[in-house]
Amino acid sequence: MLFMVRMQVSLPADLDPVRREELVAAERDYSQGLQRAGKIAAIWRVSGQFANYCLFDVDSHEELHECVSGLPMFAFISTQVEALSRHPNAVDRDS
Numbered sequence: 001m002l003f004m005v006r007m008q009v010s011l012p013a014d015l016d017p018v019r020r021e022e023l024v025a026a027e028r029d030y031s032q033g034l035q036r037a038g039k040i041a042a043i044w045r046v047s048g049q050f051a052n053y054c055l056f057d058v059d060s061h062e063e064l065h066e067c068v069s070g071l072p073m074f075a076f077i078s079t080q081v082e083a084l085s086r087h088p089n090a091v092d093r094d095s
């Protein structure tokens with residue numbers, strides 16, 4: 001199941017700089033783990049914003065929730081989730 005997830009990150013302005021660096025490092029490790037596992041198929045930065053689009057390839061809604069809610073920055077992230085289906089006009093469609 002494919003989901004496009006937009007994540008807007010809002011870290012508190014008064015967040016301790018050391019804690020911020022820890023969060024950024026933990027987020028990188030967690031995200032790269034999901035990428036290596038194939039659960040995040042692609043990730044893009046939204047230019048000019050502390051936001052991203054992640055294409056998740058997961059087996060269920062529950063797995064998507066597990067992946068997203070496990071993000072170390074989850075408490076500071078607003079998400080918009082869209083479920084994707086194959087477009088009938090896609091040239092790589094089998095048949």
Ligand SMILES: O=C(O)C[C@H]1C=CC(=O)O1
Nearest residue numbers: 009027028031050051052
């Ligand atoms: O956009 C960000 O930096 C936050 C974040 C969510 C996944 C990831 O790899 O980084």
